[in-house]
Amino acid sequence: MKHQCPGNPLERYSSRREFLYVGMLGGLGLTLPGFLQQQAKAAQKFYETTEGPANGIIHIFLPGGLSHQESFDPKPYAPAEYRGPFGAIDTKLPGIQFGQKLPHLAKIADKLTIIRSMSHGEAAHERGTHNMFTGYRPSPAVDYPSIGSVISHELGSKNNLPPYVCVPNVPNEFANSGYLSSAYGPFALGSNPEQGNFQVRDLNLPKDVSEERFARRRSLLETVDHHFRSLEESDGLDSMDAFYQHAYKLISSEKAREAFNLKAEPDKTKEAYGKTAAGQRMLLARRLIEAGTRFVSLTAGGWDHHDNIKAGIEKQLPSVDKAIAALINDLEQRGMLDSTLVLVTTEFGRTPKINPTGGRDHWPRVFSTMLAGGGTKRGYVHGSSDALGGEVDTDGVTVADLATTLYKQIGITADKELMAPGLRPIEIIDGGKVLESILA
Template identity: 90%
Template sequence: MKPHCPGNPLERYSSRREFFYVGLLGGLGLSLPGFLRQQAMGAQKFYETKEGPAKGIIHIFLPGGMAHQESFDPKPYAPAEYRGPFGAIDTALPGIQFGEKLPHLAKMADKLTVIRSMSHGEAAHERGTHNMFTGYRPSPALEYPSIGSVISHELGSKNNLPPYVCVPNVPNEFANSGYLSSAYGPFALGSDPAQGNFKVRDLNLPGDVSEERFNRRRSLLETVDYHFRSLEDSDALESMDAFYQHAYKLISSEKAREAFNLAKEDDKLKERYGKTQAGQRMLLARRLIEAGTRFVSLTAGGWDHHDNIKSGIEGNLPSVDKAVAALINDLEERGMLDSTLVMVTSEFGRTPKINQTGGRDHWPRVFSVMLAGGGVKKGYVHGSSDALGGEVDTDGVTVADLATTIYGQIGITADKELMAPGNRPIEIVDGGQVLSSILA
């Protein structure tokens, strides 16, 4: 529940924020000051480290609805109007094929789990996206928190880094904290790592503030804080002090700042990922997970291909294929794959039959999700769609099942109850089952 306190001392002394403010507010999500202020006001508690195979999660969301027929579930023997404009290619798994525009991932299919039997009932973008980000169907009565926000709430910060980061910005309203305090909302970068002048807002001192001046301001602030504490016995002031301490830790921590510094990466590695939107976002995601961020959410491309799906796939899928494959290989080479869950999702699939404008329309009845690392099986395909890619054929998976499994892999019990407004206990996920068959 978002804290609300009329006459809060934080408001009376808001000008004191100028002592450390180092960026601009803006965009969806929280800037550093907003993130830390809300955390101090509503989220001050100690966390116990929970055990799970995954220590971090990278969620690669493909907004618009990626066609499963052109990616992880091709139908090479279906009639042409169902098969689509592309062929299928063999993978590293005998008898399993991917769409021809996934050559890199096809070669490493023995490292992946592919779910071909995802399904839900929401054909609108917003409602399907809500499902995939929260594990719940939308409700007019309650705003559900995103998976990233629940992880932030349950596991907290590590190594002075925000536990939940969106690259480059919060992709939609359902990626936020819902009924939880906004303290658990995502930290949004504010700029795209694919840009040549990429620089994360809020993590650098203004040009006219040297380290020495910064430290002097800190000393002055400590004196002012001591004065206020001697005058007033206020929980809000204590929280404000904690807020400043956290702010200084992040701003002054070289390790925390360096997690966002793509300039530290070798140019050859950048080329492996691809100097594209998808490639550089995924490379930054790996740096953040490596440094201690628990959940990174990023988007790549646009997949609402109602018209000319051939051109749409050709413009989007190759860079994603290359980047995801590079991310998985990079994590494996660093010994991080088993402890990092990578998931590629979209809000739904596309219609089994090509429409009159050469595209496919919204189709939630069956679609595909890809997972790698984080304790899931290597070289496994779960479930199937029918011969035309229009319905679940075997081993259907619900959104609640997927969310329950993801939470379990990072050490969160999905049927735990959190408190919604009005002291209403709400399960993190309602009714999902752990997909034990996909776990290593």
């Protein structure tokens, strides 16, 4: 039987009280864009536990389309024009090889699940990205929510942390809340954690607002709130209050702010991840998951290598390889890997044959995805592509299958129906199956 999301009492509510609150918060500089925008239109949930083995997910997205042949699915015995410019290296799994530029991940392949048989039918960047962020093919009729927004909607906040964070910024329009309220959209940092002066916008008071003034303003809001309570009656007031209480907690909680503080990490740890964009973004993702964020989405590099794929891979893949391996090792050492699902995806694969300019073009028929932790198998390769890396050969996996499996691991039923305004109830994921074979 399908599950249906109950109606939201706040979707009918709008008043001068809402306007006053927003105005006062703006005066304090507490806008929290992407996290509090239109919070009065939805009801936040504050659940502290989930039923799946994963408490959090780190989604590492490689925009542009990482070549599977140069990464997780090399073809060392194919003709040179298919094999590409790099060789293959042995991993810790007998008989399994990775691309030459993944030596760090090759050493910990016994902790990974590799899917070599992903596919979808979208060869355009925007459409491929939409698939990977929502679990749906694009539709002109429905603005689908991202996986992070669904998790925010279903599981809510924990430990005063935003449930869904994008590092460093919202990477694309498909990472947003879709037909759900923007209350469930991502909290974006606004700056790059690899920068020496990294500071998250909206987590600190403006320079001209002291802690005392902040406390007075909060007291003033409480006074105004009491006044309007005496004048108005609405089922939505208590739920609406929760949003602003949560905003204050995020601003005033030292523990919540500390989750974003990379300066607290020892230099040795920063070096292990790499003092690169990829390294510091993944280190921050670990801090956020450790503190209680449900879903962290980060991007690393650009992989649209139509020309000179050799130079592109040499420039970018080593730092990403090092950072992902360090993240997984760090999670393991902290006892967090079994409860944290690390996911590495991209838009699509690249053409089997090297083109005349030394690159590979868009190829959605087959590509690779990597997972680790969160109740997935260790040291497992699922599916295969054919000898030239052009088609799925065995055990094909759809985007809906992958999304359904992610939701299961974090405790969400993927065929639950959510209400989209003006539309019929829509399943979180339509038609996907749980990939039981990749689960521990």
